[in-house]
Amino acid sequence: MRKSMKKGIPIIGFSGRIFAGKGLHILLPALARMKYRAQLLVAGEGPKLPEARAMADKLGIADRVTWAGRINPRRMADLYSSMDIFAAPTIDRPADMPDWREQSPRAHIEAMLSGLPIVASDGGENAWTIGSAGIVVRQGDSRVLAKALDRLCASPSLRKKLG
Numbered sequence: 001m002r003k004s005m006k007k008g009i010p011i012i013g014f015s016g017r018i019f020a021g022k023g024l025h026i027l028l029p030a031l032a033r034m035k036y037r038a039q040l041l042v043a044g045e046g047p048k049l050p051e052a053r054a055m056a057d058k059l060g061i062a063d064r065v066t067w068a069g070r071i072n073p074r075r076m077a078d079l080y081s082s083m084d085i086f087a088a089p090t091i092d093r094p095a096d097m098p099d100w101r102e103q104s105p106r107a108h109i110e111a112m113l114s115g116l117p118i119v120a121s122d123g124g125e126n127a128w129t130i131g132s133a134g135i136v137v138r139q140g141d142s143r144v145l146a147k148a149l150d151r152l153c154a155s156p157s158l159r160k161k162l163g
Helices: 024-033 049-059 073-081 106-113 126-130 142-154 156-162
Strands: 011-015 039-043 065-069 085-088 118-121 134-137
Touching: 011 024, 011 073, 011 106, 024 039, 024 049, 024 142, 039 073, 049 065, 073 106, 085 106, 085 142, 106 118, 106 126, 118 126, 118 142, 126 134, 134 142, 142 156
Parallel strands: 011 039, 011 085, 039 065, 085 118, 118 134
Antiparallel strands: none
16 A cells, blocks of 8 residues: 555656756656646756756745755655655657667666656656556647646546556
8 A cells, every 4th residue: 555645645656866867857848837746856967866856946946945965775664655646748859869769768767666657758768667567648749747636646547547
């Protein structure tokens, strides 16, 4: 049984190296746009972490974001068990790594093995990797990302079906 739903507030999870390609700069504005007041759990470190923290402050959502830092791989199952939804808003060829493209990230597999539905961008191999275990949205668009996250927050049955 999941422990993440505190007072009906869904926990959206994000895990990965924090650089532009992983799309945290897309996820934070999506969180601010959502109709549901979800929480965001961010696991990871990277060169864009200070910018991400500043963005959360600027958007007025800093109180809804938990920065977990780098997590020991043996503890990732515990982290995933505290989430209701996993978000992977990656973008292809970001400015800070122009040759980078998401392949088949371990985080997607771990999230699926943990029974989490995934909202991922159509960047890289995301659609192929998650298959029917989530919702795929256009990369770089925080509005469509927010709508997909709201859809999952509104429907525990859809979360269960996709997870």
